[in-house]
Amino acid sequence: MHTLPEEQRHLLELVQGFARTEVAPRADAFERASTFPRELFDQLGRMDLTGLPFPEEQGGSALPFRTYLLVLEELSRAFLALGLGLSVHTLATWGIDTFGTPEQRRRFVPDLVAGRLLGAYALSEPDAGSDAAAMSTRARRDGDGYRLDGVKAWVTHGGVADRYLVMARTGEAGARGISAFVVDADQPGLTVAPPESKLGMWASPTAQLVFEDAAVPADRLLGGEEGLGFRIAMASLDGGRLGIAACAVGLAQAALDVATTYARQREQFGRPIIEHQGVAFLLADMATRTEASRAVMLSVADRRDHAAGIGPYAGRDDAGTGYPITAPAAMAKLFATDATMQTTLDAVQVLGGAGYTTDHPAERYLREAKVLQIVEGTNQIQRLVIGRALARG
Amino acid sequence: MKVIVPVKRVPDTAGEKKLDPNDRTVDRDGVESVLCPVNEFSIEEAVRLKEKHGAEVTVLLIGPDSAQPIVRKALSYGLDAAVQVTDDAISGSDALGTARVIAKALESMEWDLVVFGNQSADARTCLVPAAVGELLGVPSLTFARYLEVNGDEVVVHREHEEGWDVVSAQLPALVSVVEAINEPRYPSFKGIMAAKSKPLTVKSLADIGVDDGAVGLGAASATMYEFEPRPPKSAGTIVDDDGSGAAAAQLADWMAEKKFV
Numbered sequence: 001m002h003t004l005p006e007e008q009r010h011l012l013e014l015v016q017g018f019a020r021t022e023v024a025p026r027a028d029a030f031e032r033a034s035t036f037p038r039e040l041f042d043q044l045g046r047m048d049l050t051g052l053p054f055p056e057e058q059g060g061s062a063l064p065f066r067t068y069l070l071v072l073e074e075l076s077r078a079f080l081a082l083g084l085g086l087s088v089h090t091l092a093t094w095g096i097d098t099f100g101t102p103e104q105r106r107r108f109v110p111d112l113v114a115g116r117l118l119g120a121y122a123l124s125e126p127d128a129g130s131d132a133a134a135m136s137t138r139a140r141r142d143g144d145g146y147r148l149d150g151v152k153a154w155v156t157h158g159g160v161a162d163r164y165l166v167m168a169r170t171g172e173a174g175a176r177g178i179s180a181f182v183v184d185a186d187q188p189g190l191t192v193a194p195p196e197s198k199l200g201m202w203a204s205p206t207a208q209l210v211f212e213d214a215a216v217p218a219d220r221l222l223g224g225e226e227g228l229g230f231r232i233a234m235a236s237l238d239g240g241r242l243g244i245a246a247c248a249v250g251l252a253q254a255a256l257d258v259a260t261t262y263a264r265q266r267e268q269f270g271r272p273i274i275e276h277q278g279v280a281f282l283l284a285d286m287a288t289r290t291e292a293s294r295a296v297m298l299s300v301a302d303r304r305d306h307a308a309g310i311g312p313y314a315g316r317d318d319a320g321t322g323y324p325i326t327a328p329a330a331m332a333k334l335f336a337t338d339a340t341m342q343t344t345l346d347a348v349q350v351l352g353g354a355g356y357t358t359d360h361p362a363e364r365y366l367r368e369a370k371v372l373q374i375v376e377g378t379n380q381i382q383r384l385v386i387g388r389a390l391a392r393g
Numbered sequence: 394m395k396v397i398v399p400v401k402r403v404p405d406t407a408g409e410k411k412l413d414p415n416d417r418t419v420d421r422d423g424v425e426s427v428l429c430p431v432n433e434f435s436i437e438e439a440v441r442l443k444e445k446h447g448a449e450v451t452v453l454l455i456g457p458d459s460a461q462p463i464v465r466k467a468l469s470y471g472l473d474a475a476v477q478v479t480d481d482a483i484s485g486s487d488a489l490g491t492a493r494v495i496a497k498a499l500e501s502m503e504w505d506l507v508v509f510g511n512q513s514a515d516a517r518t519c520l521v522p523a524a525v526g527e528l529l530g531v532p533s534l535t536f537a538r539y540l541e542v543n544g545d546e547v548v549v550h551r552e553h554e555e556g557w558d559v560v561s562a563q564l565p566a567l568v569s570v571v572e573a574i575n576e577p578r579y580p581s582f583k584g585i586m587a588a589k590s591k592p593l594t595v596k597s598l599a600d601i602g603v604d605d606g607a608v609g610l611g612a613a614s615a616t617m618y619e620f621e622p623r624p625p626k627s628a629g630t631i632v633d634d635d636g637s638g639a640a641a642a643q644l645a646d647w648m649a650e651k652k653f654v
Contacts, residue, residue, distance in 0.1 A: 010585050018579055048582040061582060 008067045011052075015071050018047065019078035027079035030203040031364065034195075036160045037203055038118070040082050041089075044075075045115015050089065054097060058105065059113045064305040065239065066298055069246040073294070076250025077257075080368045081203035083250055084375075085118075087243030088156045091376075092119035092165040095236035096182055101224045108182050112163060120161035121240075122152035122209055123233050129154070130381050132167075133175040133230060137211060139168040145218045146170070146181070148189070148211040156375070158207025159192040161185060166209070167233050170226045178229035180222035189214025200367030238326050240376045241333035242304070245297040248336040248372045252290040255340075255347035255365045259283060262351050262360070273350075282350055286343045293336035300328040327389035334382040337372040344369040394448040394542065394564075395504045398439045399495055400467045401429040402460040403515040410515070416610060417617040418485050419515060426459075428466045431510030433577040435570050436470050438540055439508050440578070446542060449473050451502065455483060455494050461593070468588035469580040475591065476502065480598040485610025488516065492524035494608055497601040499529065506547060509569040511536050522569035532562035535569040 023040055030037045044050050053068040054060025068090070076083025093112040096119075097105055111117040128135040137150025148168055155164070164183045171177035183190065193208040222232060260283055263274035273279045304325045344365040348355035355362040373379045404410055405425040413420040442448040452467040452475040454460060464475045478498050486494065499507065509522040519535075526533025537549035538557055545564045550557040552571050580588075598605060606612060630647070634640040648654045 007586065011582055014580065014582060014585060022579075043579070046581060047579050048584075052582075 008063070008070070011063075011067065012070060012074065014047065015049065015074045018043070019074050023075065023082060024078040027081070027203075028361065028364075030079070030081065032202070034202040034205075036085070036157070036205055037079070037082055038160065040079075041085060041118060042115060044082075044086065050086065050115030051113035053090065054093065054109070054113045058097060059110050064301070065242065066301040066305055069242060069297060069301050072243055072246035073250040073253070076247040077254045078250075079203075080247060080251050080365075081201055083247045084201070084204055084244075085157065087240065087247055088121060089115075089119040090243060091236050091240035092121045092163070094239055095121070095165050095180070095232050096222060098235070099180070099223045099228060099232045100182075104182065104219070104222065104224070108163065117162035118157055118160060120155055120157035120164045121236065122155045122158075122164050122166045124152065124154045126151055126153045126208070130378060132233065133178065135167065135169060135178065137166075137168040139170045139179060139181065139216070141170070142215070146216045146221070148181070148183075148214040148216055150211055152209040152211075154196075154375075155207055155209055156204060158209055159195060159205055164209065165222070165232075165236070166211075167229045168211075170229075175230035176227055178233070179226045180229040180232045181216055182220045182222055183214075183216060187214055187216065199370060200364065201371055234326075237376055238329045239304075241329040241382070242297060242301055244372055244376045245293065245300075245329075245332040245336040248333075248340040248369070249290060249294045249297055251365055251369055251372070252286070252293060252336075252340040252343040255344045255362060255369075256283070256286050256290055258360065258362055258365070259286065259347040259350040262354070279350055282346050286346050289339040289343055293332075293339045296335050297332045300325060300332045303328060327386050330377070330382040330385040333376065334379050334386070337369070338379060341369045341373055394442065394446050394506065396439050396442055396448045396450045397453050397499065397502060397504045397507045398432070398435050398450060398467070398472065399453045399455075399507065399509055400432040400436070400463065401510075401513045401515075402426045402454065402456050402463040403429045403513055406430055406514045412620050416485060417620060418610065426463065428463050429510060429514050431512065431514065431570075431572060432467065434572050434574055435508045435510045436467060436472065437575045437577040438570055440471055441575070442506070442508075442542060443471070443473075448506075451476060451504075453495065453498055453502075454478070455491060455498070457481075457484075464593060465588045466580075468591045468593075469585040470578070471580075471584050471587075473591065475593045477593060477595050478598070478601060479595055480605075482598055482605040482609045485613065486608045487613035487615060488518045488520040489524055489614055490608040490612050492521050492528060494598070494601070494603055495521065496525045496528035497603045498596065499525070501596070501601045505545075505564045506542065507565075507567045508540075509567065511569040511571050519569075522567055526567045529567075531565055531567055533567040533569070534560050534562055537568050537570045538573045540568055540570065540574065 048061060051060035052063045052071060053065050056062045072083050072087055075086060097109045112119050123132050125135050125137060137152060139146040139148050162185050166181045166183045167178055168181060169177050170179040189212050191210045193210060195205040195207045263279050263283060264272050266273045347362045348366050351360055351362050354360050404419060404421060405427050408424050411420040439450045443450050450472040452464055452472050454464050455478045457479055464477055468475055478494055483494060512519040522535055523533050534549045536552045538552040539550035541548050546561055547564060547566050548561040549568055551560045632640045632643050
């Protein structure tokens with residue numbers, strides 16, 4: 001266990017107790033029912049866990065990003081759909097709080113911080129995934145507001161979220177013509193397509209948002225200025241990628257827990273299989289990868305916290321966008337999610353035939369791990385981000 | 394309205410319970426102490442009174458300095474203040490001795506309603522709430538599975554084997570609650586942090602006017618002379634089901650013999 005100040009220790013005890021008794025036992029049922037665990041998310045809100053890395057004036061707890069990531073890890077260890085849900089919610093909330101005008105921050109953020117509303121983030125489109133700047137959803141100026149037309153894709157919480165951070169084109173082709181809007185679920189002209197049918201993460205709906213002549217008032221243009229959208233989207237992703245790393249570490253820990261427990265109990269050739277070197281070495285590698293993933297995640301989080309002067313946006317001169325963590329955050333996401341893919345694969349192998357059945361959660365972990373190599377930028381895009389940073393020197 | 398919630402520190406209910414061979418009381422060494430689980434229900438009920446009627450809620454704990462984390466834990470649910478009665482002379486008190494201390498402590502405080510848990514997870518006597526009521530000459534409404542306060546009246550559903558009775562009393566009154574009464578919430582992170590700075594008053598027996606000789610192991614009305622650890626579980630009987638129905642008959646006979654049916 002890492003050395004933590006008393007405040008963080010109390011927080012983690014609270015989260016661990018909740019995750020163990022309320023979340024983990026219900027994860028499988030939510031997955032099988034393909035139902036988003038809204039009641040668990042609401043509960044996180046009542047426990048003040050949806051606003052940890054946000055300023056106190058917004059109702060948050062002003063805790064460093066490191067602490068928030070450790071909480072995310074614990075929740076993901078119990079139920080990835082809930083951990084990932086909090087990560088996506090935080091990504092959207094952070095974008096609005098960091099780039100909103102003072103009036104927008106007061107109006108849109110406190111309900112998200114308190115967990116009364118569920119947030120989501122809409123950047124990708126059917127024909128603009130990794131190449132997000134090629135998006136075609138348009139926001140046309142129309143009198144006092146904008147008219148949005150187009151389709152956003154792969155939106156986590158699509159159809160269950162209350163408030164979306166939506167990127168749309170207001171100007172020229174490319175990144176500079178993109179703006180960000182705060183759009184609520186009851187927006188006229190917005191419909192949500194039926195959720196995608198996926199390999200895993202059934203409790204976390206992924207859906208397209210369809211905008212048809214949707215009249216969005218100008219006071220929902222984030223930052224009050226056109227052209228900021230791509231910068232907002234990318235800056236939000238830096239934190240989002242650390243969040244995905246934390247989700248991956250939690251999932252890997254869950255897989256390691258299940259595999260280790262099984263290997264201690266299952267006997268073959270007259271002794272527990274963990275005493276056979278072939279199995280023990282698999283477990284040793286799983287544990288080492290998980291520890292290394294956690295270390296890189298926390299190291300990058302610490303750099304972010306220190307660059308900010310610790311505490312939410314302590315040194316927010318540049319609205320939190322100038323910290324040199326884009327490449328390190330990509331590294332944390334890349335390393336942790338690739339490691340978790342291998343670890344969940346190995347967990348199935350340790351359980352053997354049992355691991356391939358739905359009697360044990362190992363097969364679910366394997367299916368869930370795959371999405372982490374894809375979301376918030378595929379791992380190929382992470383390498384691109386890192387490679388470009390190296391090329392710049 | 395002023396409400397008091399007496400809470401107890403007990404050895405971790407999941408852990409193995411041991412007695413100290415020297416004084417034959419609960420051995421707390423090496424066993425983690427926790428807030429008595431039934432108090433999560435009594436605290437929840439008090440928090441609801443706070444939300445509904447703006448009640449001011451004070452935690453009362455009888456126990457040594459080392460029990461202070463339990464007081465803070467109770468406060469983390471959003472309660473207002475705490476009183477802890479700490480005195481070496483209290484150690485080893487039986488249910489009546491404990492009731493004497495609680496009764497005197499209550500006499501030194503202002504309140505309209507006291508919400509107890511019906512029994513502690515370690516002693517499980519169910520005696521203390523009623524005993525405190527007798528000592529104070531105040532009505533005690535025990536085993537409540539429902540509680541409401543209307544003006545200066547408290548109404549409870551008192552649980553028993555065949556259902557429940559509706560019982561009411563004028564305030565001030567004491568209530569003890571059973572676990573069916575509500576679903577306790579989790580404390581919030583801000584509640585945990587705020588609990589550190591809530592006022593905590595520590596009192597001795599002299600402060601509340603209890604004579605040392607009236608409590609403690611020496612004043613206990615029952616004496617334990619001997620104890621033995623629980624014998625290991627013996628092997629059970631295994632009934633093989635050969636598909637003929639004989640196994641079912643064998644099971645039925647066994648249950649009849651043990652008077653389960």
